[in-house]
Amino acid sequence: GQNIDQPTEMTATEGAIVQINCTYQTSGFNGLFWYQQHAGEAPTFLSYNVLDGLEEKGRFSSFLSRSKGYSYLLLKELQMKDSASYLCAVSDSNYQLIWGAGTKLIIKP
Amino acid sequence: IAGITQAPTSQILAAGRRMTLRCTQDMRHNAMYWYRQDLGLGLRLIHYSNTAGTTGKGEVPDGYSVSRANTDDFPLTLASAVPSQTSVYFCASSDGQGGGTDTQYFGPGTRLTVL
Numbered sequence: 001g002q003n004i005d006q007p008t009e010m011t012a013t014e015g016a017i018v019q020i021n022c023t024y025q026t027s028g029f030n031g032l033f034w035y036q037q038h039a040g041e042a043p044t045f046l047s048y049n050v051l052d053g054l055e056e057k058g059r060f061s062s063f064l065s066r067s068k069g070y071s072y073l074l075l076k077e078l079q080m081k082d083s084a085s086y087l088c089a090v091s092d093s094n095y096q097l098i099w100g101a102g103t104k105l106i107i108k109p
Numbered sequence: 110i111a112g113i114t115q116a117p118t119s120q121i122l123a124a125g126r127r128m129t130l131r132c133t134q135d136m137r138h139n140a141m142y143w144y145r146q147d148l149g150l151g152l153r154l155i156h157y158s159n160t161a162g163t164t165g166k167g168e169v170p171d172g173y174s175v176s177r178a179n180t181d182d183f184p185l186t187l188a189s190a191v192p193s194q195t196s197v198y199f200c201a202s203s204d205g206q207g208g209g210t211d212t213q214y215f216g217p218g219t220r221l222t223v224l
Contacts, residue, residue: 030210
C-alpha cells in the first residue's frame with residue numbers, strides 16, 4: 001500500500017528553527033509537495049520538490065531524498081503565525097496526490 | 110478576487126437525503142478535484158476532472174458523483190447521504206492538464222454533518 005508518515009504534533013519556540021519530517025512509500029514518485037493549513041482554513045501551497053536536494057524559499061526550505069523516501073520542511077525564525085498544520089503529499093505513478101495526515105505545529109512565545 | 114468558492118459553508122443533513130456541494134473557480138484552470146478531510150487522516154481524493162467534459166474516480170469515490178459541464182464548475186453530489194460521509198470537503202483546481210505535478214489551489218471547504 002501507499003503510505004505517508006509525518007509526526008502528529010510538534011512544539012517549538014518563537015524565533016527558533018523547526019524541522020518537520022515526512023517519509024513515504026508510494027507506487028511511483030512524481031514529486032513531493034508541502035502545504036500549510038491553518039485551523040479551519042484551506043491548505044495553501046508551500047513547496048514542490050522533484051529532484052534531490054534543498055529548495056530554499058525565504059524562511060521556509062524543503063529537502064528531498066528520493067533514495068531514502070524522505071523529505072523535510074525547515075522553518076526558520078519561527079513566528080506565531082506559523083502555528084498551523086503542515087501537510088506532506090506525494091504524486092504517485094498515476095499522478096494522483098497521496099497525502100499525509102499532517103503535522104500540527106504549535107509555536108510558544 | 111480570483112480563486113475558488115464553495116457552497117454551502119456548512120450543512121447538517123439527514124441520512125438518506127440528496128445533497129450537492131457546489132464549487133466554482135474563476136482561474137480558468139483545466140483540472141479540478143474533490144477531497145474529503147477527516148480528523149487523523151490525510152486528504153483523500155474523491156473524484157477529479159482533468160478538463161471540462163471528463164471526470165475520474167479517486168481513492169474514495171463510492172457514494173459520490175460529479176459532473177464537469179464547463180471549465181468553472183465542478184459540483185459534487187451525495188445521492189443518499191450516510192453518517193460516514195460526515196467530513197470537511199475541499200474543492201481544488203490546478204493549471205495544466207491535471208495530475209500531481211501541478212500546484213493545487215483549494216477552496217475554503219464545506220463542513221458537512223450527516224445525522
